[in-house]
Amino acid sequence: MNKVALFLLVISITLTCGKAGEDLTAEEILAMRDKNMVFDTAYSEIDMIITIGKRVVEKKLTSYTEGTEKSFIEFLSPARDRGTKMLKTGKVLKIYFPSAERVMRLSGHMLRQSMMGSDFSYEDLTETAEELRKEYNVKLLGEEVFAAAQCYVLELESKIENKTYFFIKIWVDKERYIGSKVEFYAKSGKLLKVLAVEDIKSFKNRYYPTKVTMEDKLRKNSKTEMIIKRIEFDILIPQGTFTERNLMRK
Amino acid sequence: MKMLFKLAFRNVFRYKRRTIITFSAISYGLGLMAIGISLYNGVDTHAMDNIINSQTAHLKILARGYFEEKDEVPLKFTIDEPQEIKSLLKDNQDIQGIESRILFQATIISGMDELPCLGVAIEPEVDPLVFKIKDSITDGRFLKPSEQKIILGSGLARDLSLKVGDECTLRIFFSIEDFIWNALDLEIAGIAKTENPMVNRGTVFIPLSLAQEALSLENRVTELAVRIEDKKRVLEVRESIESRLASLSKGYEVVSFEEYASDFRELMRLRSRIQAIIPLMMILIATLGIVNTMLMAVMERTREIGMLAAMGMRKMEVMLVFIFEGALIGIFGSIAACIIGGLGGWWLEAKGFSLAFLGEEISEMVSFLPMEVYKGDLTAGVLIFTLIFGTVISILASLYPAYKAVKLDPIQALRHVG
Amino acid sequence: MKKFIKLAWRNIWRNWRRTILTSLAVAFGMISIIFTYSYIEGVSESIYRTLIETELGHVKIVSREFLRLERVMPREQLVYNAQSIEDGISSLPGISTMTERIKFRLILSSEDENEPALGIGINPEQEKNLFDLRKYLIQGSYFQESPAEILIGDGLAKKLGVGLGDELLAVTSDINYSTYALTFTVTGIFKSGFTFMDKNFIYLSIEKAQEMLDCDGAAHEILLLLDDAGTAADISSEILTFLKESGLDDTLTAVPWQDNFFLTYMPLASVVMGSILLIIMLIAALVILNTMLMAVVERTHEIGVIKSMGMRNGGIVALILVEATYIGLLGVFIGGLIGSGLSILAQNTGLNFTRMMEKMEFEIAFFSPIIYPKFTFGILLGAAVFCLTTTLFAAIYPARKASRMEPVEALRTSMK
Incomplete structure (x- = not known):
């Protein structure tokens, strides 16, 4: 296992150095994509624009993330949400409500429900750094042009039975190795969600999507735009960020 | 003993009109009661059948x-x-x-x-x-x-x-x-x-x-x-x-519809307890009808009792004659009641009466008594109950006045004009 | 005629045992009809009353979408200008109370447990007139001054492990998809006997409910209580006209209580109950008929005597009918007294079935756990007319038959 990881790492380093990428395997492409998406830690400032039917709601939030296990989100606006904070450690989510000055602990299926009416679930939002190649078997379907960029088209199939997003189809940008479009499918093959990347920025050691739109296909006329106004990778997260005391800090 | 029974038997046929009236009190009263009870039970049974037909089947085999x-x-x-x-x-x-x-x-x-x-x-x-x-x-x-x-x-x-x-x-x-x-x-x-x-x-x-x-x-x-x-x-x-x-x-378990729909059964049981008053009322009034008629029939015969006593019959024997009479009429009346109740109940069970006249909406209703055709449910239990109940009540009803009459002085009883 | 009345009076007391027995038959008939009828009325009234109190009001003003998706309780389907609608319709005659409710799903969180619940935001003062929760409080008190009070069902309190004075966190998603929470103090615990309600409902002030959903001044339902429930359909259509003309909100509708889905079950129930009552009446009639027949038949000898003394046929029929009337009236009087007495007694104390209902969890409260039979003067009158008519009817046939007999024959058949 370690050897494989090391091998992949070596390969990915050589590839990002710009050497020939013509004959990449599906696994290698996914690894390249994962490398862009996966980080140890990150801090971001996000605008979320939720559209449901004719209604548009805008929310601003900041987020600290450490891998897929820890995440801390604080809402800045609208006024009703300001000061609401969420701390996810492992499979447990704790939410602090300033209006009640109390913390509620949630686990299990709540995490798969829509977060604050958006098209993202709590998990979609807190587990962005998921390494897809650990969870899915991958197959290269071919190449296609998407949003004026040449893309590999990958098909991912879950390694385990119990997964809501059983199949994923990713259009990986051939130059930057970012999934510029992602389709999430149920096991039946029914399309559940579509994520489209509208803007990609380059950072110190990676590319990262900074403007995406998620559409929950089971809801009619609904989409959520997420704009990452600022993101810093692999920063030193202040001590005590992922603690309950921080949650209740005013 | 045999003689007493014969006497009772003859009496039943001698006083035709009285017999007919008492007999009809028992047969119609209990017959209607049986019909009423099957109608009342029909609500439960058919609601249960609907649940069987749409949800529980008769049995379910389940993993443990x-x-x-x-x-x-x-x-x-x-x-x-x-x-x-x-x-x-x-x-x-x-x-x-x-x-x-x-x-x-x-x-x-x-x-x-x-x-x-x-x-x-x-x-x-x-x-x-x-x-x-x-x-x-x-x-x-x-x-x-x-x-x-x-x-x-x-x-x-x-x-x-x-x-x-x-x-x-x-x-x-x-x-x-x-x-x-x-x-x-x-x-x-x-x-x-x-x-x-x-x-x-x-x-x-x-x-x-x-x-x-x-x-x-x-x-x-x-x-x-x-x-x-x-x-x-x-x-x-x-x-x-x-x-x-x-x-x-x-490991598997096999569960009957009654266990599977126990919630519903509980509701039904509650309903029948809350409304038990209704069949109870029916039984009560049918009983009173019989007792009343029997009482009257025996009381009108005080003179006759006096005569029997005067002829040297012992008190116990006089009472037995009356009890035999009551039992005879009771048994035949109850049999007739079962026939009336059986036929009526059978008809209600087989045909029911359609509630279509209440309009389309009815079939749309949310209720726990889901039916479009209201049917009775006639069980052997109801009929057996009718039979035994009718006989026992008739005997009991003839017991008291007979006892009362026997206690009378024969002379006085003879003087009594019915 | 006067002679008959006197003679009949003397006759019925001469054989007082027979008279008592016969009038007892009539009395039993009266009692059973009155009590069964009152009971049936009581059961159906309790179903109506519960539904009206907890769900329907006499008229409900609500958004059509909320009505359609009642199961989901779409929180944004609100009556936004509740106050102006209430002002607008307050001039309509016959409205005794108007009260608003907000209904929403929320999660309650105690120290150790999270439980989903149904929150009902009410206006405590007005709500009392429609659904008086105070009747069901087993601990604590109804809404006082402090705004952060909630009343909670005893089953729910048990699930959450909370008691009086404990704090609860209530979390919900508001109409703008924000997640909002407030802390409340449990100030009352109720036990209505409807298990679903006791295990799932909390009551809070409508202001707090509006704060939670972020919908100041709005409600999901305006419930009206009318002076006369029978006018609900008319008042509903007047409200609909008002809503249309005022242009306040065209997504709303007004629903009279009779239109409720659940109540369409009631005609069926009344047919079932009606047919059972009919059978009871038939049995009662039969008992009276039988006893009367017997009473007259047993008097063949006596009739023969009277006839041989020169009374005409018509006279005999009249005499027996007058006697029957006396007996009937006596029975009706005794039976009416006992039957009404029993019914009124049961009506006041109620027949309590609460303990039997504990095991059940149905969403819709069909049976109130305490049944109050409902006695009306109409029932008494109906039963009296029925029993008296049956008595007279039962006397006519044997009376005529006896009167037509030859005196000698009548004397001879004395006992047969």
């Missing part, structure tokens, strides 16, 4: 552990060898049909609306042998095996404004604890309006093979629903199935 958590509709207790069980039970003469089914949690999505519902995966070719869903299709048609279509309960269809031919999405939860789900696009093949509003309000029927695939339950099911020839033999059939299944390694 399922029953206790049945309200959660769990998927972790599965029957892994439904075909084997079916063939094991093939030669059981009592069984009319066995259907493999899966119950699962789902939501149904149409446009902006999403409603929770119960998914029921059925074998379309077997289902009509066990349930009566097929007969309750009001629009469209019944399912065909493994087609990508569903049958929707009429209440759900109305709430979501869906009709035959429309498409909708079914969100199927296959890991209930984690709420991991699958989603299917399905066309509506038909709308079911069963006589059980709970089913109409929240059930989606889907072909079994489709559900097995969507739930990753290849060849597995959560229950086998069994219909048997005679509902009354349910416990015996259960036992024979249980002994057959004992040979299988995995």
Whole structure:
């Protein structure tokens, strides 16, 4: 296992150095994509624009993330949400409500429900750094042009039975190795969600999507735009960020 | 003794008019009572039948552990060898049909609306042998095996404004604890309006093979629903199935409709307790009628009693004559009552009376007494009760005045003019 | 005629045992009809009353979408200008109370447990007139001054492990998809006897409910209580006209209580109950008929005597009918007294079935756990007319038959 990881790492380093990428395997492409998406830690400032039917709601939030296990989100606006904070450690989510000055602990299926009416679930939002190649078997379907960029088209199939997003189809940008479009499918093959990347920025050691739109296909006329106004990778997260005391800090 | 009985017998026929009146008090009174009680019981029985026909079948074979958590509709207790069980039970003469089914949690999505519902995966070719869903299709048609279509309960269809031919999405939860789900696009093949509003309000029927695939339950099911020839033999059939299944390694339990629908039965029991006053009233007034008529018949005979006593008959013997008379009239009256009650009850059970005159809305109703045709339920128990009750009451009713009369001085009794 | 009345009076007391027995038959008939009828009325009234109190009001003003998707309770389907609608319709005659409710799903969180619940935001003062929760409080008190009070069902309190004075966190998603929470103090615990309600409902002030959903001044339902429930349909259509003309909100509708889905069950119930009552009446009639027949038949000898003394046929029939009337009236009087007495007694104390209902969890409260039979003067009158008519009718046939007999024959058949 370690050897494989090391091998992949070596390969990915050589590839990002710009050497020939013509004959990449599906696994290698996914690894390249994962490398862009996966980080140890990150801090971001996000605008979320939720559209449901004719209604548009805008929310601003900041987020600290450490891998897929820890995440801390604080809402800045609208006024009703300001000061609401969420701390996810492992499979447990704790939410602090300033209006009640109390913390509620949630686990299990709540995490798969829509977060604050958006098209993202709590998990979609807190587990962005998921390494897809650990969870899915991958197959290269071919190449296609998407949003004026040449893309590999990958098909991912879950390694385990119990997964809501059983199949994923990713259009990986051939130059930057970012999934510029992602389709999430149920096991039946029914399309559940579509994520489209509208803007990609380059950072110190990676590319990262900074403007995406998620559409929950089971809801009619609904989409959520997420704009990452600022993101810093692999920063030193202040001590005590992922603690309950921080949650209740005013 | 024999002589006394003969005397009583002769008396019964001598005083024809009195006999006829007493006899009719018993026969009509108890006969009507029997009809009334079967009408009253009919509500329960037929509501139960509707539940059997649309939800519980007569028996359900479940994996051990399922029953206790049945309200959660769990998927972790599965029957892994439904075909084997079916063939094991093939030669059981009592069984009319066995259907493999899966119950699962789902939501149904149409446009902006999403409603929770119960998914029921059925074998379309077997289902009509066990349930009566097929007969309750009001629009469209019944399912065909493994087609990508569903049958929707009429209440759900109305709430979501869906009709035959429309498409909708079914969100199927296959890991209930984690709420991991699958989603299917399905066309509506038909709308079911069963006589059980709970089913109409929240059930989606889907072909079994489709559900097995969507739930990753290849060849597995959560229950086998069994219909048997005679509902009354349910416990015996259960036992024979249980002994057959004992040979299988995995533990199974067999649950009767009464256990499965225990909530409903509880409600029924409550209803019958709350309304027990009604059959009680019937019994009471029929009894009073008989007692009254008997009392009067005996009291009018004080003079006769005096005569018998004057002729040297012992008090005990006089009483016996009266009791024999009461018993004779009581038995024949009760038999007649059973015939009247039996015929009336049978007619009500066979035909019932249609409630169609109350308008279409009725069949749409949400009630726990789901019926369109109101039928009686005549049981042997009611008739046996009528028979014994009528006889006993007649004897008791003749006892008291006879005793009272016997205590009279013969001279005084003779003086008494009836 | 006067002679008959006197003679009949003397006759019925001469054989007082027979008289008592016969009038007892009539009395039993009266009692059973009155009590059964009152009981049936009581059961159906209790079903109506419960539904009206907890769900329907006499008229409900609500958004059509909320009504359609009642099961989901779409929180944004609100009556936004509740106050102006109430002002607008307050001039309509016959409205005794108007009260608003907000209904929403929420999660309650105690120290150790999270439980989903149904929150009902009410206006405590007005709500009392419609659904008086105070009747069901087993601990604590009704809404006082502090705004952060909630009343909670005893089953729910048990699930959450909370008691009086404990704090609860209530979390919900508001109409703008924000997640909002407030802390409440449990100030009352109720036990209505409806298990579903006791296990799932909390009551809070409508202001707090509006704060939670972020919908100041709005409600999901305006419920009206009328002076006369029978006018609900008319008042509903007047409200509909008002809503249309005022242009306040065209997504709303007004629903009279009779239109409720659940109540369509009631005609069926009344047919079932009606037919059972009919059978009881038939049996009662039969008992009276039988006893009367017997009483007259037993008097063939006596009639023969009177006839041989020169009384005409018509006179005999009249005499027996007057006697029957006396007996009937006596029975009706005794039976009416006992039957009404029993019914009124049961009506006031109620027949309590609470303990039997504990096991059941149905969403819709069909049976109130305490049944109060409902006695009306109409029932008494109906039963009296029925029993008296039956008595007289039962006397005519044997009276005529006896009167037509030859005196000698009548004397001879004395006992047969």
